[in-house]
Amino acid sequence: MERSNQIGWAQVRAGVFILITLLLAAGAILLMGQKTKLFIPTSTIRITMKNVMGLKEGAPVWLAGVDVGVVQQIRFENPRDTNEVLIVAEVDSKAHKKIGPDSIITIKTRGLMGEKYVDILPSASYYDRPVSRFNGKAVHTLDDVAQKAGVTFEKLNSIVDNVQSGKGTLGLLATDTKLYINAVQLSSELNTLAGNINRGQGTLGKLARSGEPYDKLMQILSRADKTLQDIQTADGSLNRLIHDKALYTKLVSLAEKSNQAADDVRELNRRLTSKDTTLGMLLSDRELYDKGLSLITRADNSMKDLESAAARIKAGEGTAGKLINEKELYEKLNRAVDNMDALMVDIRKNPGRYVKLSLF
Numbered sequence: 001m002e003r004s005n006q007i008g009w010a011q012v013r014a015g016v017f018i019l020i021t022l023l024l025a026a027g028a029i030l031l032m033g034q035k036t037k038l039f040i041p042t043s044t045i046r047i048t049m050k051n052v053m054g055l056k057e058g059a060p061v062w063l064a065g066v067d068v069g070v071v072q073q074i075r076f077e078n079p080r081d082t083n084e085v086l087i088v089a090e091v092d093s094k095a096h097k098k099i100g101p102d103s104i105i106t107i108k109t110r111g112l113m114g115e116k117y118v119d120i121l122p123s124a125s126y127y128d129r130p131v132s133r134f135n136g137k138a139v140h141t142l143d144d145v146a147q148k149a150g151v152t153f154e155k156l157n158s159i160v161d162n163v164q165s166g167k168g169t170l171g172l173l174a175t176d177t178k179l180y181i182n183a184v185q186l187s188s189e190l191n192t193l194a195g196n197i198n199r200g201q202g203t204l205g206k207l208a209r210s211g212e213p214y215d216k217l218m219q220i221l222s223r224a225d226k227t228l229q230d231i232q233t234a235d236g237s238l239n240r241l242i243h244d245k246a247l248y249t250k251l252v253s254l255a256e257k258s259n260q261a262a263d264d265v266r267e268l269n270r271r272l273t274s275k276d277t278t279l280g281m282l283l284s285d286r287e288l289y290d291k292g293l294s295l296i297t298r299a300d301n302s303m304k305d306l307e308s309a310a311a312r313i314k315a316g317e318g319t320a321g322k323l324i325n326e327k328e329l330y331e332k333l334n335r336a337v338d339n340m341d342a343l344m345v346d347i348r349k350n351p352g353r354y355v356k357l358s359l360f
Helices: 002-036 142-164 168-175 177-199 202-209 212-233 237-243 245-273 278-284 286-314 318-325 327-349
Strands: 042-049 060-063 066-076 085-092 105-109 116-120 133-135
Touching: 042 066, 042 105, 060 085, 142 168, 168 177, 177 202, 202 212
Parallel strands: 042 133, 060 116
Antiparallel strands: 042 085, 060 066, 066 085, 105 116
16 A cells, blocks of 8 residues: 555656646747747848848847748859859848838848848838848948048048148148248238237237227217107108108008009010900911011012112113103103194184085
8 A cells, every 4th residue: 555655646646747747848839939930920031231230040030020931041152154142031021011122131230240130221101912032231330430430541641641742732832831921021010910909009009909999989979869869850851761651651562553553564565465356466476477577578679669660760771661761652642642632622713624414
């Protein structure tokens, strides 16, 4: 009976030990699952970069500072053609929907010398069917900063060398003794000038030592103040300009009328230039302009023809020219007219000579 009790107690202890071990194992699995996103739906993204700066597989992937995935693989994508490196990462499927073409993907370091991780700036859009291929953006490293600092120090050393050798403006300022001598002379002259002013010599000295300029200035200010008071108290034009509200009202009215006149002028100009009016058509219609120009051209040609005909008539060419310029033709026409006149007179006197009437 005692042996069976001992065996039962040993079995209980073994069972408790196994149960504790299973609980610890389950807790460890849960912790590892949370760490590696084992029980969360994930998606695969591929990131192409020129330099991964020491990023290692298993490094975390952050989206806006939140751990959403882990780097699974790092390799050269196509070493025969390019030097780009492909980063394959598993991220939370929900977080993947906030990663888009406008997301900025970089590799950063925790602290100054901490581990590397992939940092992703979320997209401005939400994608129900997100893309899985992205291009990373290179960032400046400490080596880049040190290299630029080295270049800057080299330039500074070159500038210092030029200054020490007397090259350039700074070099002349640092090495030219004439500048120092001129500065000493200027300082001496300034000291002399200050001494003269303190002794009351010269214009500046008199202004500084004598009270007369101050008194005159005060007198001028007093007269100006009295003049202003007279203007304010007098009933003259200036006082009315300052205090008369009616004048202000008239000026405002005049300004309004000026604005109205300007509007009327603009309206008149609009009507004059509008194609709906006769004057507007005269000013803006190209066809009417062309017709007018053609009419002027024809009138000019007609005047030229008249001038040419007049010149020919004056020269005695043609019938009209001979009628005007030949005296013989004029005399013949004159005689013919006289004969016709005499014939008409004779017909009236003796009609029987020319007209015979017979009834049978």
